[in-house]
Structures are given as structure tokens and as C-alpha cells.
Amino acid sequence: MRGILLVASHEFVETVRSKSFLVSLILIPLMLGVGLAIPTWIEHRTSAMRTVAVVDLAGGYAERLAAAVNRRHAREVLSALHLYVRAYARSDFRTAQGLDIERVPAILARPADAISDAEADRFLAAGGAPWALELARPYLRADAPEPQLPPQKLRIVPLADPPPATVLLADPAAALGPWLHDGGDAAGKTPGLAAVILIPPDVTGVAAGSVAALGRGDPRRSVQIWSDGALPRDMARTLKGTLDDLFRRDALLATAGTRDILAADRVRAPVVALDISAPGGRALTLADTIRRILPKALSVMLVYFLYINMFMLMSNTMEERSNRIVEVLISSITPRTLMIGKLLGSSLVAVAMFGFSVLAFFGIFSIAGDSAVVEFAGIVLGILKGSAIVPLLFLYFVLGYFLFAGIFLTLGAFAESNRDVQNLSLPVVLFMAMMPVVVIAFADDPNGTSARVLSFLPFFGPFMMMARANASPPVIEILGSVAVQLLTILALLWAAARVFRVAILFSGRPPRFRQLLRFLRGEE
């Protein structure tokens, strides 16, 4: 035991004092940021057309909302087209300053914010992007590639055959449930609805920055966006922005010519997002969004952490082998003691790095002083405190660590140089690199068949279970997954100990598979 603790403390102290550890401390908070951004980016990239239905009890909003959403998309297309024409315009339609705006149609020659509603409507009425592209062709070079125009991701339609207003206002969650649960399929309602917007009869604009404008007002006096689960962020942003524009415009028209027009410019829509599946149709908040994304982000973070720590473990082992000090070590302690000590020490390094990174993560937010960022950090902390995520994160981190540590330690024991480290670890590194992609792909349906199957697979289990942490997977699945991983760890460490004993004194080229089998049998 003394030998194990000595090796572990040496491994810990020497690694923590190394430059690579210090560099990792700087890189990890950055990678955490990237980890949080990846799910959002994928969500943004992969979102297909979503249909949102409107029940307009106030009157006059539904059609305007649909038109505004369409215009919003029209401006996005025209903006992309404007940049495209600027880049690929023929030389005779250029001036020293760029595009010759006198000779190119106005609708193509201006950025999105300079395009009026009338022009956007003309664009839509004429046929949208195909029409505009044909309009642009005479001004383009022959070698201009096909443009990448943003697809329409949101469509607003009236809710077909809506329940009576009294029913809707009395219990909107129950009334709208058939349209939203399981995409409306189960009740034979409009399938594929991403949300239903309920606009109450007496809704009015509110001041920017007010509680209602921030989505925390009284739902009965706010525009209610109902969905089954959290709203995708890009959709929520589009709906909120469009509704804000409508309410501000109404306020401006109502106050035209009066002193109140200044205040009217600061009017926003009172919008509240609500989850049809939550008890009582609880309002969706930033915390809901974070709660949805956080497990996925933490799962990705786990992979990053493990990769960094595995690389350090492997490099340290390679150094001990290549500088031959390992032979002195195993004349004092058994190879098994050395291996366990190194695993223990490097796991302490990993925990230290993890702790530092979490502190740095929130420290950076605090120093930043940005209220939104601090609010974000506070929400994350609140979620972590109020759920089992932290103990689960620790559990899955430890499982993930020991799943890979034995493999990397043994590979390091065969390596003589950094090149060997890279070559030997490449298959495992590629496997690890695949993990975040798989986890993100399947975590959107956290209790679906694919996610559940992956939870029971060796190596995938800790990461998949982490990504499912907020979906309340059954306890039996947690225990089953942990049991599978523990058995895998025991088998791997048993094999690693047998191979490590031979590997550290092995000379020449890395062994072939048959040799590895021989080592596993205890032969040298």
C-alpha cells in the first residue's frame, strides 16, 4: 500500500508541475465553452421546417405573425443573395467601391435591414428564392457557383378546429394537449406541430426589461407558446423577436404624433413559453433550456477530460519506459503496484483538473460581470445543486476514467517515443472522438431505444447515461449500465496488469496481436 501511495503521489506532483498540465488548465475552460456550443450548433444546423399553429383570441395577430415570419425568412434569403451577388457579380456590374447599385436591381443590391416589408412581400409573391436567383443571373459571372441560401425553418398556420375560447383559457394545457403530445399524431390532430401559440384576448405590449417582457409574467395576460418539452432555441428566438416587432409596431401606430412614441419604441411582447408535459404547464425558462443541454454538454466534457488525462498518463508511462527508470521502479515494487499507483495518481490529477476547470468556468463568468452570463452561471449552479447530476457526473467520470486508463497505460508501456504514442493510441483516440457525435445524435431522445441500448454498451455507457441524466432514466437502467461498465473495467484492468508487466520491459517493435494474447496468458 505504501508503494502505491508513493507512486500515486509522485505521479500526481510531477504531472501537476508539468507544462502540459498547466496548458490543459487553460485549454479546458475554452473546451467547455465549445462543448456547450456544439449542441446548439448542431441544433441550428439540423433543424428542419417546423410548423407552429396559432390560436388568436385577441384578433389581428395570427395573419400578421405568419406574414412577419415569412418576411423574416425573406430577408435572410435576400441578405444571403446580396452577399452572393456582391461576390460573383460580373466585372461590368462592379465599381471601385464594389457592386454597381445603380445597375443592379435594388432588391439584390441592399442588405437585409434596408429591405422594406413591401419588397419582402413582392419577393414572396413573385416566387421567393428561385425568382430572385433568376433575377440575379444576368449580373453574375459564368463561373459563379450555386448559392447556399438559408432554408425556411418556421411556418405559422392557424390551428385547425381549435377548442372553444373558454375551454382554452380555463385549462390551455389540457385543451392543447391533443395537438402537441407525440406531435398530435395520437389524437389524430395536425401532425408535426412544434408549438401552439395562444394569444389571449386582452394581451397588450409591455415595457422592455419588465418581468413580462422577460417571459416571467402572468401567462393569462401573455402570449403563450406551448410545446411538448423545451422549445428549440432558434425557434424561440425567432418567435419572440417577431412578436416583439408586432407589438412595438402597434404601440408606435397607436402613439403616432404624441409624446408617448418614445416609450412605444421600447414596447415588447409579453411572451411566456410553457411545457405541455410539465405539471400545470409550467413556464419554460432559460433554466429549462440549460437543463436540457447541460447533460449533453457535460457528457461531451467528460470525453474531453478523459482524452487529456489519458494522453498525459500515456506520455508519462512512455517517458518512464523510454528513459529506463521503470526497471529501477519494478526492482523496488511489483509492476502491479506501479500500475495501480500510476492509475491512482493520474486519477487524482484528473479530479484536480476537473475541479479547477469547474471553478475556472464559474470564476470567468463572475469576473466577466455580464449580468446575463452571471445569470447563466447561477442557473447552471442551481441545476447542479438541485439534481443528482454532480454525483452522477463524478460516477460516470470515474467509470469512464478506469475504462480507458488501463488501455492507455498499457499502450504507453509499449511506447518508446511520441510517435509510438500517437500510432498506438490512434484507434482508441478515434473511438473517443466518435463518442460526442454519437451521444449528441442519440441524446435528443434520451429514453429512446437507441439511447437505452447504448447505455448498456461497454465504453458508451458512462457518456450516454450522463447525457440522459436529466431524463430520469429508471434506476434499474442506471444500475445495469454501471454494472456492465464495472465488469468491463475489471476485465480490462486484469488484462492490462498482465500485459503491462511484460510491456514495460518489452523491446523492439510494438507487439503483434498474437504476442499480446501470449502476454495475456502470462507468458513473456
Next chain:
Amino acid sequence: METVVRIADIHKRFGDQVAVDGLSLAVARGEVFGFLGPNGAGKTTSIRILLDIMSPDRGSVDVLGVRSALSVAHRIGYLPEERGLYRNMTAEGVITYLARLKGLGAREARRRARALLERYGLAAAARRRIRQLSKGMAQKVQVLSTLAHDPDLLILDEPFSGLDPVNQQVLEQVLRDLKAAGKTVIFSTHVMQHAERLCDRILLIARGRNIFEGSVDDAKARLDIRLRLRTEGDVAPLSGLPAIKRVFRRSRDGDICEWEFRAERSLSVERFIAACVEHRIPIRHFTMLEPSLHDVFVRLVRANDAVGGEGS
């Protein structure tokens, strides 16, 4: 005298290659024991088996009264053939860490590390990282790291390789100091001069087999002695002396020739000189050459190779 190391008929094979083939040896307390053999003879493998770093396929090992050297690791100091240290640690840090692995407490290990570094002229390098030291200094640090826990038995695999002549002398002195302190030292080498100067007994191995074990004098006794006589007379009468085995002329300078006589060690030099006087052979110059350990080594290894070659 108490035997501290006993190896009995050990065998070790790696795949098709036989590394050690029935090796046996015994080393007494306080001896400096030379473990000699050409490259690839099986010295390092034997040492690893002795230290329980490897297991023999067959045979037994007894070190300081136990079967596994690891259980008495705190009484053994080991310097491997291929050397290296933690490049980012200080000289003092490395010695301290390795001494702690041998069972010393942190404070005592550090105290001894400092004392050793000071004693062998490395006090100024104590806080420098290994990568900042010259190769010779780093090698000295590694040697000192085998001594810090004051072991009873030292096993040094090719300790002189890579050292410059000055450091070789320093290491020879270290070994003499250890012997004077009653420690047992086993070291392997293929440089015979060191063994000749330092060893009480030697074991010569080739192809994993024991081909000689005994004192340096015993080893030398395996070869004839050589007498060189410069004279202008006829040496034919001397060839009939009982211990003389062979005579040949080495050189000629006018009437004076230099002759070499190969003789058994039982030859009496006084009798040889008396025979010269008796047969009126004028002695211009006379030299008696003892065989060196190097000569013994080369002769025995070649003989073993010839036997092995015939056998193969």
C-alpha cells in the same frame, strides 16, 4: 561464509530464443562478484530473474534468505544497464524518491540524498533538473540513487558503460568503499580490467551457460604462462623441460632472437633460468607474462562458441 545470493539451474526462454540455460551461482556476504560475459550472453536476463523482475521458466533463486528479491527490495540496490532518470526532477528529488520506494521516510531519504551528493562532488547540482546535468553527472546521480538506502546487496548491470575514465575511477572507488563497508556487490561487465581490479570472484557466462566460476587467479590458471627470452644461443635444450608445452620464435635481430615459451603454471622460473645457465644460453632479456583476464575471457568464450557451433 554466509551465502547471500544463490541461483540454482535457472532457465529462461523468449519464444524460440534461449536466454539462460541452466545457470547456477553462489555469492558470499562481503564479496565483490563479477558477472562476466559477451553481449547477449544472458547477463541482464539473469540479473532480472535474480531481482524477481522476471520469472525463470525453471530453477530457483534465493536472495538474502528469501525466494523473491522484491520482499527484501529495501536491502538491495540496483543499477540497470540501460539508464535514465526523470528528466524534469532535480537530482536530489530523484534520489529521494527512489530511496523512499526502498522504504526510507521522506526526511531521512532527503538527508541521505544530500549527503551522498555532497560526498561525491555534486552538491551544487542537487537542485538542478536532470535534463540540465551533463551525461556523466546524470550517471553519477543514478549510481548514487542505488546507494541512498544503504543496501546490503548491490547489483550493478554494466555500471562502467558510458562513463569517462575519470568517472570510471570514481565508480571503482565507490565499489571499493562498499566492499570495505562489508557490502556485497554483484556487477556485470564485459570490460575485464574492472573485474580484474575489483572482483574477489567471477562468473563467466556465454550463451546463457556458466563456463567458469571462481577467483580471478583461478581463471588465469586456465591459461598457460608465457616466458619471453631474448638470446643469440640455441634454445632447443629448453624445450625439453617438463612444463614447457610449446616454443616459437617471435622475432630476429641479427644473431639475437626473441623466443616465446608456453608453459604450464607448474613451471618453476628458477628452474628455467638454471637450465639456461646450465646449457650456456646467454640471457639478453627475460620476461614472464601472466595471462590477463581478458585473455581468459576470449579463450573461454571462443572455446564455448566452438562447442556450441559444433553442437548446432
